Amino acid sequence: MTMTWGLVCNPSVKRSVSLAKDVAEFLREHGKVFVEEAIASEIQEKGSSFKEINKNADIVVTIGGDGTILMAMSEIEKPVFAINSGGIGFLSEVESKYALDGLKQIIDGKYNIEERAKLKITLDGKRLPDATNEVTIQTARIAKILYLKIFVDDELIESMGADGVIIATPTGSTSYSLSVGGPIMDPTVNAMIIAPLAAFKLSARPWVVPLDRKVGVHLLPKSKETNLVIDGRFLAPVTQESTIVVTGSEKKARFIRFGESFYQMVRLKLMR
Numbered sequence: 001m002t003m004t005w006g007l008v009c010n011p012s013v014k015r016s017v018s019l020a021k022d023v024a025e026f027l028r029e030h031g032k033v034f035v036e037e038a039i040a041s042e043i044q045e046k047g048s049s050f051k052e053i054n055k056n057a058d059i060v061v062t063i064g065g066d067g068t069i070l071m072a073m074s075e076i077e078k079p080v081f082a083i084n085s086g087g088i089g090f091l092s093e094v095e096s097k098y099a100l101d102g103l104k105q106i107i108d109g110k111y112n113i114e115e116r117a118k119l120k121i122t123l124d125g126k127r128l129p130d131a132t133n134e135v136t137i138q139t140a141r142i143a144k145i146l147y148l149k150i151f152v153d154d155e156l157i158e159s160m161g162a163d164g165v166i167i168a169t170p171t172g173s174t175s176y177s178l179s180v181g182g183p184i185m186d187p188t189v190n191a192m193i194i195a196p197l198a199a200f201k202l203s204a205r206p207w208v209v210p211l212d213r214k215v216g217v218h219l220l221p222k223s224k225e226t227n228l229v230i231d232g233r234f235l236a237p238v239t240q241e242s243t244i245v246v247t248g249s250e251k252k253a254r255f256i257r258f259g260e261s262f263y264q265m266v267r268l269k270l271m272r
Contacts, residue, residue, distance in 0.1 A: 002031040003107070006048075006057035008072045009039040010064035016085045017042050019096050020063050023083075026100055027061070030107050050075035059106065059256065063099075066091045066175075070231040073132040073253050079113045081106060081256040090174055090269050093257060105258060114257045116171045116187050117211055120249035123228060123236055130249045131230045133172035137217050137244065138164030138197060140225035140237070147220035150194060152213050163198035164226075167215055167246045171253060174270065176232075182206045187262055192248070211248030218244070 005027045009020040020035075021043045027033045033045075034056055040047030053060060054076045062072045065086020072080060083099045084092035094102040105111060119131040139146045150158040150165060168177035173185035173193055182195035183206060190211045196204040209215065219226055219240040228236045228244065238244060 003058045004032045004034070004056055005030075006034045006036070006053035006060035006076070006078065007039070008036045008050075008053070008060060008062045008064075008068065008076075010068045010086070011039045011042050013064060013085060015096070016063045016068075019083070019085060019099060023061060023063065023099060023103070026103060030103075032056075054078060061103070062092075063096070065089055067232065070132050071233060073118075074129045074231060074234070077251055077254065079254040079256050090265070091171070091255070093255065102258070106256060111256050111258055114187070114255045115252040116255065117169050117190060117192075118249040118251050118253050119167065119169055119192060120247050120251075121228075121230060122243075122245045123238065124243050128228075128236065129230055129234050130251055131167075131169065131172070132253045133175045133231045134166050134168035134177060135231075135246055136164055136166045136176065136197070136229045137219075137238065138227060138229065139223075140227045144224040145200060146223035146226050148223065149218045149220065151216035151218070152194075152207075152209055154214075154216065157194075157207060158196070158204060159220075160196060160204050161200040162196050162204065165217060166193070166195045166197055167217075168193040168195065169253075174266065177206070178270075180206075183208065184266060190248070192246070213247065215246040216244065217246070 034048040034053045035045040037047035061081050063083045069082045069091045082092035085096045121128045145161045147161050166177045170185040170187040177195045182193045191208050195206040228238045
C-alpha cells in the first residue's frame, strides 16, 4: 500500500537535519513525501506548507523535541509519528536510532492512533491557534504580579494575585502544569487542568474541569503587562479589556503509538 507522508523537522539541530535526509530517502521508496518548507532547502527538497502537508499526507513524521511536535500539531490534524532528537521528548514515540524501524512498523500497519484533546481559545471572540499542551496567561515582566479572576461557565471559581494561570490539556498535564504542582492526567480523561502560576494565596489550588465547560479569564485593573501564550510559541498581549475563553476543541491531536502505555511513559521519562 503506498502512502503519502509529511516531514517536519527542526532545522536548527544538526543531527535532526541529517536524520531528516535519511527519513526522506527511506519514505520516498514507500510513497510520496511532502517536506515542510523550513527543512526542505537544508536537505535539497521541494518545500510544502503546513496547509499542503495537512491536506495531502496520510501520516506526518516529526523529527526534533517536543517543541517541534507542538509546532506541527498547531497546524496539522493528521496522525503524527514523532521521532525524538531533542531532550526528554515526552510526546515522541521513538528515539532517533529507532526511526527507520518505527517507519517500517507503520508501513506494515502495526500501530494504533491515539486521539488527544486540544483546547480552543478565543480572544475577544477571535479564534486563536488550538493548544495541544496548554494556554498560559502570564505576566510579561518577571517578578511583576497580575490580578485575575477565573470563571467556569460564568461562575467565579478563583480570584487571585499570581504570576498567571495555566490551562492545560491531559497531554499538557506532564508539561508546564506539572512543574507548578498540577496533577498528572491520563490522556483518555476528557478534562482540562486550571493551574495557578505562583499564586500569592495559600488556598489557590489546581482545578480539573470537564472539556465542555467554558473557562473565562479576566484581568483586574492592577495587572501589569500580560501575555497569552499557547504551547510556548504563539503569543498575544492581553489587557483588562480582553475577553479570554477556553474550552475543548472539536479538533484532536493524533499520535501514532506502538503500544507503550502512558503510565510506562511517565515512569520512564519523568521518574529517572
